[in-house]
Amino acid sequence: MQTGRNEIDDMIVHEKMQVALEYQNEAWADGMADGIEPEIIADAAFALAMRETIRIHGEMGAEAMLETLRERMLAGEFSPERSLQ
Numbered sequence: 001m002q003t004g005r006n007e008i009d010d011m012i013v014h015e016k017m018q019v020a021l022e023y024q025n026e027a028w029a030d031g032m033a034d035g036i037e038p039e040i041i042a043d044a045a046f047a048l049a050m051r052e053t054i055r056i057h058g059e060m061g062a063e064a065m066l067e068t069l070r071e072r073m074l075a076g077e078f079s080p081e082r083s084l085q
Helices: 003-035 037-074
Strands: none
Touching: 003 037
């Protein structure tokens, strides 16, 4: 029974991630429409994300998250050329 629950929990997290990404894309588009350069939007997004991550998980948790993100980046997960299926 636990396996089924974990799969449902994973699906819920995935759905929430998709919605969160849609919100982020909308905010990015709004900033661009207002003439804010993408580099500035990206820097602001990273700064806010780090503040919230440190607030929630502390500095050690934020550092662990950064290491995970680094590994994902080096694996090409965020590459614009990456095709999603």
